[in-house]
Amino acid sequence: MRLQEEHLALSSGMGLAGLAVSNFWDYSSEAFSVFKDEIIASVLKPTPMTAIHHYLYFFQDIEEELDKIYKNVDNLQWTYDFIVRTLDGVNMKTDFPEPDFEGCSDKYHSDCECKRIVEQLIEFVEENQDEIDKKIVHSAFQFVFQDRQFLHDFHLQLAGFIEENIGEIAEKYPDFVTPRGRIKRAYFPKWLTEAVFHRDKGTCSNPECRCDLSHLIRRINIKHIDHIVPLNLFGTNDASNFQLLCETCNTQKGDRSTMTGSVNTPWWNLD
Ligand SMILES: [Zn+2]
Numbered sequence: 001m002r003l004q005e006e007h008l009a010l011s012s013g014m015g016l017a018g019l020a021v022s023n024f025w026d027y028s029s030e031a032f033s034v035f036k037d038e039i040i041a042s043v044l045k046p047t048p049m050t051a052i053h054h055y056l057y058f059f060q061d062i063e064e065e066l067d068k069i070y071k072n073v074d075n076l077q078w079t080y081d082f083i084v085r086t087l088d089g090v091n092m093k094t095d096f097p098e099p100d101f102e103g104c105s106d107k108y109h110s111d112c113e114c115k116r117i118v119e120q121l122i123e124f125v126e127e128n129q130d131e132i133d134k135k136i137v138h139s140a141f142q143f144v145f146q147d148r149q150f151l152h153d154f155h156l157q158l159a160g161f162i163e164e165n166i167g168e169i170a171e172k173y174p175d176f177v178t179p180r181g182r183i184k185r186a187y188f189p190k191w192l193t194e195a196v197f198h199r200d201k202g203t204c205s206n207p208e209c210r211c212d213l214s215h216l217i218r219r220i221n222i223k224h225i226d227h228i229v230p231l232n233l234f235g236t237n238d239a240s241n242f243q244l245l246c247e248t249c250n251t252q253k254g255d256r257s258t259m260t261g262s263v264n265t266p267w268w269n270l271d
Pocket residue numbers: 100101104105106108109110112113114115
């Protein structure tokens with residue numbers, strides 16, 4: 001199936017990604033327990049909604065965010081601008097008129113046309129909050145997924161959570177757990193192998209190796225999709241727990257190492 005192009009709410013997504021990544025060490029356990037069932041269901045085999053998505057949801061609530069701005073910021077135009085930017089980002093069109101904040105005779109906009117328009121917009125956001133949150137989470141994921149080092153840390157934490165709950169997982173999903181109490185190996189769907197290959201730019205993720213696996217020039221290196229945190233160490237088949245390695249590095253890594261690296265190709269170098 002062909003990959004579809006989409007409008008991505010990159011600015012909102014970047015903000016959410018930053019918030020979620022910088023709060024990871026303080027909030028991951030709480031987020032894992034809040035979204036326990038969803039996370040477990042998403043990590044048994046690769047699915048488009050990953051454990052990272054659920055973790056991002058822990059920080060995303062457009063209704064709450066808007067409510068805070070509306071109640072605490074004594075400037076109606078800020079609320080209006082925030083809504084317009086958010087809706088633009090998620091590509092949602094409305095046909096509400098633009099409020100005339102400057103020309104309004106009510107200096108505090110307490111009972112005027114501007115206020116009515118903003119309130120209608122707030123209502124529109126509330127009605128569409130699930131869709132807006134989903135789009136912002138989807139966009140934030142595009143950033144987080146690029147950071148193999150963060151994915152490594154995330155999946156190492158998640159492994160602790162899986163180990164704690166493996167009995168319960170085995171009871172609920174017996175087909176997905178090995179007799180030794182580990183998540184079973186799963187089949188990699190094509191959308192995932194392609195995403196990992198492109199994210200890692202067709203290059204082995206081992207910072208010591210970085211060999212080319214694109215097969216454009218040489219076809220001698222064999223590409224492998226590797227679990228960043230191995231199943232043996234209570235890693236999972238979550239779609240965000242994979243990286244591209246060459247066959248040699250994958251074989252050397254084995255099932256006890258969580259080796260990854262933050263060596264990447266920048267757009268350009270500074271010096
Ligand atoms: Zn007004």
